[in-house]
Amino acid sequence: MSNYPIPDSATLVRMYEKMELIRLNDERAHKVVKTGRIVMPYYSPRGQEVIPSAISVNLTEEDYICTIYRGTHDMLAKGVPPKLLWAELAGRVTGTCKGKGGPMHITHPETGVMVTTGVVGSSMPIANGLAWASQLSGDDRVTIANFGDGAANIGAFHESLNLAALWKLPVVFVCQNNRYAEHTTFANSTAVDRIGDRAASYAMPGITVDGNDPEAMYGAAKIAIDRAKAGEGPTLIEAMTYRFNGHLLGDDGHYMDKEERQKAIDADPVARLRARLISDGVLSEADADKISADITAQLDEAIAFALDSDFPTLDELRRDVFATELA
Amino acid sequence: MSNYPIPDSATLVRMYEKMELIRLNDERAHKVVKTGRIVMPYYSPRGQEVIPSAISVNLTEEDYICTIYRGTHDMLAKGVPPKLLWAELAGRVTGTCKGKGGPMHITHPETGVMVTTGVVGSSMPIANGLAWASQLSGDDRVTIANFGDGAANIGAFHESLNLAALWKLPVVFVCQNNRYAEHTTFANSTAVDRIGDRAASYAMPGITVDGNDPEAMYGAAKIAIDRAKAGEGPTLIEAMTYRFNGHLLGDDGHYMDKEERQKAIDADPVARLRARLISDGVLSEADADKISADITAQLDEAIAFALDSDFPTLDELRRDVFATELA
Amino acid sequence: MTEKMTIAQALNLALDDAMAEDPKVVMLGEDLADNEEGGVMGVTKGLSTKYGKRVRSTPISEQAIMGAAIGASLVGYKPVAEIMLMNFTTVAMDMIVNHAAKLRFMSGGQTHVPIVIRTMTGAGFSVGGQHSDYLEAWFAHTAGIKVVAPANAAEAYGLLLSSIDDPDPVLFIENMPSYWTPGPAPTRGERIPLGKARIAREGKDLTIVSYSRMANEALAAAEALAEDGVDTEVIDLRTIAPWDQDTVIASVKKTGRLLTVHEATKPFGVGSEIAAVVNEALFGDLKAPVKRLGGAFCAVPFSKPLEDAFAPNAQGIAAEVRSMLSLDPVD
Amino acid sequence: MTEKMTIAQALNLALDDAMAEDPKVVMLGEDLADNEEGGVMGVTKGLSTKYGKRVRSTPISEQAIMGAAIGASLVGYKPVAEIMLMNFTTVAMDMIVNHAAKLRFMSGGQTHVPIVIRTMTGAGFSVGGQHSDYLEAWFAHTAGIKVVAPANAAEAYGLLLSSIDDPDPVLFIENMPSYWTPGPAPTRGERIPLGKARIAREGKDLTIVSYSRMANEALAAAEALAEDGVDTEVIDLRTIAPWDQDTVIASVKKTGRLLTVHEATKPFGVGSEIAAVVNEALFGDLKAPVKRLGGAFCAVPFSKPLEDAFAPNAQGIAAEVRSMLSLDPVD
Ligand SMILES: Cc1ncc(C[n+]2csc(CCOP(=O)(O)OP(=O)(O)O)c2C)c(N)n1
Ligand SMILES: Cc1ncc(C[n+]2csc(CCOP(=O)(O)OP(=O)(O)O)c2C)c(N)n1
Ligand SMILES: [Mg+2]
Ligand SMILES: [Mg+2]
Secondary structure, three states, X not given: OOOOOOOOHHHHHHHXXXXXXXXXXXXXXXXXXXXXXXXXXXXXXXXXXXXXXXXXXXXXXXXXEEEEXXXXXXXXXXXXXHHHHHHHHOOOOOOOOOOOOOHXXXXXXXHOXXXXXXXXXXXXXXXXXXXXXXXXXXXXXXXXXXXXXXXHHOHHHHHHHHHHHHHOOOEEEEEEEOOEEOOEEXXXXXOOOOHHHHHHHHOOOEEEEEOXXXXXXXXXXXXXXXXXXXXXXXXXXXXXXXXXXXXXXXXXXXXXXXXXXXXXXXXXXXXXHHXXXXXXXXXXXXXXXXXXXXXXXXXXXXXXXXXXXXXXXXXXXXXXXXXXXXX | XXXXXXXXXXXXXXXXXXXXXXXXXXXXXXXXXXXXXXXXXXXXXXXXXXXXXXXXXXXXXXXXXXXXXXXXXXXXXXXXXXXXXXXXXXXXXXXXXXXXXXXXXXXXXXXXXXXXXXXXXXXXXXXXXXXXXXXXXXXXXXXXXXXXXXXXHOHXXXXXXXXXXXXXXXXXXXXXXXXXXXXXXXXXXXXXXXXXXXXXXXXXXEEEEEOOOHHHHHHHHHHHHHHHHOOOOOEEEEEEOOOOOOOOOOOOOOOOOHHHHHHHHHOOHHXXXXXXXXXXXXXXXXXXXXXXXXHHHHHHHHHHHHHHOOOOOHHHXXXXXXXXXXX | OOOEEEHHHHHHHHHHHHHHXXXXXXXXXXXXXXXXXXXXXXXXXOHHHHHHHHEEEEOOOHHHHHHHHHHHXXXXXXXXXXXXXXXXXXXXXXXXXXXXXXXXXXXXXXOOOOOEEEEEEOOOOOOOOOOOOOOXXXXXXXXXXXXXXXXXXXXXXXXXXXXXXXXXXXXXXXXXXXXXXXXXXXXXXXXXXXXXXXXXXXXXXXXXXXXXXXXHHHHHHHHHHHHOOOOEXXXXXXXXXXXXXXXXXXXXXXXXXXXXXXXXXXXXXXXXXXXXXXXXHOOOOOOOOOEEEEEOOOOOOOOHHHHHHHOOOHHHHHHHHHHHOOOOOOO | OOOEEEHHHHHHHHHHHHHHHOOOEXXXXXXXXXXXXXXXXXXXXXXXXXXXXXXXXXXXXXXXXXXXXXXXXXXXXEEEEEEEEHHHHHHOHHHHHHHHOOHHXXXXXXXXXXXXXXXXXXXXXXXXXXXXXXXXXXXXXXXXXXXXXXXXHHHHHHHHHHHHHOOOOEEEEEEHHHOOOEEEOOOOOOOOXXXXXXXXXXXXXXXXXXXXXXXXXHHHHHHHHHHXXXXXXXXXXXXXXXXXXXXXXXXXXXXXXXXXXXXXXXXXXXHHHHHHHHHHHOOOOOOOOOEEEEEOOOOOXXXXXXXXXXXXXXXXXXXXXXXXXXXXXXX
16 A cells, blocks of 8 residues: 555645544534434444545545445535535425435435435445446546445345446445444454455455545545546445444444444544644644634534424425326 | 365266266257247256266255256256156146246255245355254255356345355355356356355355366365365355357357357267266276166156146145145 | 233244244344344344354345245244345345245245244334335235234234244234334233234224234224214234235124225225225125225335324324214314 | 337337437346347347447346446436346345335435336246246335336337336336237337326226236237127226326226236235225226236246136136126136
8 A cells, every 4th residue: 555645735634624524513413313303313423534534535526426324424525515414314394305315315416425325235236327327428427335344245235346347337335344234243244354355256456444544545545536537447445444333323332342442432533633634733723623613613503504494394295206296 | 176086986977877867858858848848948957967966976865955947957966856857847746846836946855956946146045044954953964056157246146155154054155157147148247257266255265166077076066065064164166167058948049159169069078978987997888878778768758757747737826825725 | 911011022022932932943134143232123132142043143134134044944944034124125025025935836835934024114213215114015915925013012922923833934014113112911822813803992883904003093093083982993904914804894894984004105005905805895885985094105204294294193094084984074 | 000010129119219319318137238139038139239338238136237227317317227027126126116216205306216127027938936927016006116017019119218208217017928929010209108098998888907918818808798799998007107097987987897907916916906996986886896807826837727827818807707797607
C-alpha cells in the first residue's frame, strides 16, 4: 500500500468535516430516539465514519451510491441534506421520501443516493444496474455498493461480483467489515479470514484496508474509483472497522468482546483525525471547534425542521404505488 | 497430484463397468426419445462418465448424492436400478417416483440418490442438510453435491460452500465443468478461470482435476471423501470434462466450438479406458465385450419393463401432496 | 387457568418441549444460539445452552438455511428453521416452494420434508416496507406446504408443537409487534390440531374470519359491537392452509354474513379465497355480500400515521360490520 | 388481416420494434444474445446482432439479472429482463418484490422501476414440477407490479409494447407450449393498453374469465358449446393485475353466470379474487354460484396422463359450463 494515493490537507479537512457531521448526527439520533421524539429503528454507524468520508471526497454528486439500513454515514458523506434526512427519519412529508421510506429506505437521487435497502445483500445487484447504465451511456459515473461483513455470505454478493467482473462494470464493492452481523461475530459467520480475498473468485482486485485509517482508506477508494472510471472494471474493498454500538439502538451490545470494543472506541477515528489535523497544524483548535459548532447548528436546524414538519396525509397510501394514483 | 491415491485394477474395472453402463444407457435414451417412444427432456451426460464412476467406487450405498437434471450418469453410477430409472423416464407407476417426478426429479433413497433438482444451484444447499444430518447422528456418511459450471455463478453456490466450511460438513461439492451452460460458454459466464480456485473464498481445499482421467478423478474423489469422513470438512472439486452433445436432446450444439468438441469426442473417456484395460491386460477383448453385452441385456430388459408398465392413475394427483391424501 | 405468558415465552416453551421430547428436533437460523443472544427477539433463548449443537446459529444465508433444513429432514430430522422476517423468505423461495413443498410429490412419496419454517412479520413496528409484509397467500397457493399463524400465547404453543409433529413442511408465522403481549398460558404438552379453526367468540349476527394479530382486533371489535347489541362470531383460522372450510361455512350458514380480515393487502389475499368458497357454498343463503378487509395496497409505509392506517384495526372492523348490518356508523 | 404469426415471432417483433423506437430499451437474460442462439426458444434471435451491447447474455444469476435491470431502470433505461422460467422467479423474489415493486413507493416517488420481466411457463411440455408453474397470483397480490399474460400472437405483440412503455414494473408471462402456435399477426406499432380486458367472444348465457393459454381453451369450449345452443362470453383478462373489473362485472351482470379458468392451482388463485369481487358487486343478481377451474393442487406431474389431467382444458371447461347451466353432461 506504499504507493497508494495520499490525500492532501484540504482533502483531509473535507473528510474530517464529513466524519464530524456523522459523529454529531449519530449523537443526536441517540438522543432523539431515547427521548421518544422519533420512533424508528436506528442503526448507528459510529466507528465507521472514515469509510464513506474517504470515498465521497473521491466522488462527484453525479456518482451513485447504494447503501443499507446502517447508512446515515454513507448518506451524509455523499451530501444528503440533514434537513431532508431528519424529516425522513421523523416520517414527515418534507423528508426525502415523504416519510414513506423511513430510515431503512432513504433515497435522494439529487445527491446520488439511489437505493437504501433493508434486505442484506441487496445493495449489490442494484448497484450493478446503475453501473451498467453508466457503461451503456458512457456517462463516466461510478457506483459504490456498500454492504456489511454479514452480507458477504449471502448469494447476491456472489452473483453481483461475478457479473460486475464479467461485464467490467464501473462499480466499487465496499464491504464495511464492522466485525458483527447483528449478534454474530465475523468469525462465526464467515469461513474465510478476509472478505477481500474473495475478490480472487472473480478475478477482481481485492483490497483489505484499515477502514479507520483516513489515508489508507482514501487511497484504496481512489484506486478503485479511478479504475472504475477508467473502464477497467470493479474492485472489492474490505474496509476493516468496528461497530461501536449494538446492532441497533436498544441493543447495548453486551455480547460483544469488551476489550476489543473498548480498544476500538479508544481509537475513535474522528477524535484521532481531529487531533492529528491540529497537531499537524492544519487546523487550530478553534477551527476544529468551529466545524463542530457549525455542524451542531445545522443539525439543530435540521431536527427542528423535521419535528416541525407535517406528517403525510393518508392519501399517500394510494400514491407512488404506480405512476397513476390508485382509485 | 503425484501422491494422489490410485485405483487398483479391480476398481478400474468397476469404474469402467459404470462408465460403459452410462454410455450405453445414453445411446438408448437418444434412440428411445428420437423414435418417440418416450417424450421427455433428456440431458445427455455423454462425455462425463468418469466423474460419477470414480466417485461412486469410493462410496457405499448408504452415502448420499444430490444431482441435477443432467444426472443419469450420477444415478446409474450410484446404483439406481436401470429398470426403475427407465420406468420413471417413461412416466410409469413402476418408476422410482411413480412417474410423478420424471427425468429431472429422480429420487431413490435406497441407493442414496436423495434429490435431483431442475433448478440450477439447488443441489448444494440440500446436500449440506444431508451432511448436517450425518454430522448430527455421527453416521459416517458423506454427501456428494453435483452441479454444473454454470451453477457456480448462482447465489446458492456461495451460501452453501460458506456454510459447509463453517460447519465442517461431510460434503463434497463436485462441479462437473463441461464448459457449457445451455448455450453459454464457461468463459462467457464466469469471471474466473478455474471454479476450483473459488474454494479459497471459504478456506476450503479446492481441486481442479481432469475429470475425464480415471486415475486423477479417482484420486481427487477419494481424498475429498476421506477428508469428509474423517470430520475434516468439505472439499470443492472442479472436474474438467466436456459435453459431447447439445444442452438437451434436440439441440445439436452447432454453436459449440467444433474443433474443441471433436477433440473431446475423439478422446472419449469410455473408449480410452476400455482400450487401456485391454492393453494393460486387465481385461481381454472378450471380457470387455461381455461387459457391454450384459449391460445391453440389462438395458433391453429395463426399457421393456418401463414401456410395458402402466401409467399412474389420476388419483395420484391427490397423493403425496401431503402425508394425507387430498379429498 | 389464570396464568399469563407472552407469545415469545410460549414459543420458547414449545421449542423447548419439542426438543426435550424428540431428539430429532433441531434448530437453525440467524442469531439463534445463546452465543448470539438466543435470537434477535430472544425467542430461542436458553435452547442452545440446553441442547448444544442441536441449535445452530447460521450466517446470513437464507438459501443455505432452508437447504440445510430440507436436507436433514429428508433423512429423519425435524428441523425448525428460522427465517428472521417474512420478507426474507423472498431470498429462499426456491428452496421453500420448488423443493420443500414439492419433494414428497416429485419423489412419489419416497421422501418428505417435515420442517417448520418460523418467521415473524407485521406492521406496527416502524420498520417500513421491507420488514413488515404478510405473504401467507403465496404459500397458501402453493401445494405441499401448510401455513399456520397463531393469535396468542396458548395458541402459539399448541400450534407450534403440532407444526413440529406434522410430517409436512409448515410455515409458521409469528406476529412481531405482539411477541410481548401477555395472554393465556398454554397447558404443557397440549397440541392444537392443524387445520381446525377456533371459534374465538360465538355470535349469531355476522361471522368474522381472521388469524394472527387481526383475530384479536376482530375480537376487540366484537366486544365493542356487543355493547350495541350486535352479536359477532369471530373465527380464528389458526391454519391458513389447508383452512377449516367446515367450521367457517357452518358459521356463515348460521349468521348469514361474512367479513374476512387480514393484515396482508386485500387483492388476491387469503380473504378472497374464503369469500369465493363461502359464496359458492352458501349461494342464495347469504344476507349480505361477503366483505373483505385487508392492508392497504402498497408497501408498508414508515411514517407513523400511514403505518397506523395501513392495517385493519378494531375500530375499522366494527365500522365495516355495522355497515354490513346496515346500522348507522358510530363516531 | 389474414397474415399469421407465432407468438415467438410476435414477441421477437415487439422487442425489435421497441428497441428500434427507443434507445433506452435494453435487454438481458440467460442465453439471450445471438452468440448464445438468441434465447433458448429463439425469442430474442437477431436482436443482439442488430442492437449490439444493448442485448446481453448473462450468467445463471437471476438476482444479478433483476438487480441490473432495476438499477439501470432507476436512471432512465427501460430494461427487459428475462427470467427463463417462471419457477426461477423464486430465486429473484427479493429483487422483484422487495425492490422493483416497492422502490417508487418507498422513495416517495423519486425513483421508479420501468422494467419488464419476461418469463415463460406452462404445463404440457413434459418438464415436470419445477418448470411449469403459473405463479401470477403471487405477483398480483404484490402492490407495485403489474402482471400481463397474452393469449395469442397479436396480443403478445401489443401487450409487450405497452408493458415496455409502462412506467412501472411489469411481469410478462409467456406460455411455453404455445410459442409456436400460429395466430393473427399484429399490426406493427399498435399497442394494446394494459388494464383492459378483451372480450374474445360475446355471449349471453355465461361469462368465462381467463387469460394466457387457458383463454384459448375457453374459446374452444365456447365454440363447442355453441353447437348445443349455449352462448358463452369469453373474456381474456390480458392484464391480471390490475385487472379490468368494469368489463368483467358488466359481462357477468349481463350473463348472470361466471366461471373463472386458469392453469395455476385453484386455491388462493387469481380466480378467487375475481369470484370475490364479482360476488360482492353483483350480490343477489347472479343466476348460479360463481365457479372456478384451476390446475390440480399439486406440483405439475411429469407422467403424461397426469400432466394432461393437471390443467383445465376445453372439454372440462365445457362440462363445467353445462353443469352451471344445469344441462346434461355430454360424453
Ligand atoms: C436477507 C436478510 N436476512 C436477514 C436480515 C436481518 N438482518 C438485518 S441486519 C443483519 C446483520 C447484517 O450484518 P452486516 O452485513 O455485517 O451489516 P451491519 O449491520 O454490521 O452493518 C441481519 C441478519 C436481513 N435484513 N436481510
Ligand atoms: C435458477 C435457474 N436458472 C436457469 C435455469 C435454466 N437452465 C437449465 S440448465 C441451465 C444451464 C446449466 O448449466 P451448468 O450448470 O453448466 O450445467 P450443465 O447443464 O452443463 O450440466 C440453465 C440456465 C435453471 N434450471 N435454473
Ligand atoms: Mg457487520
Ligand atoms: Mg455445464
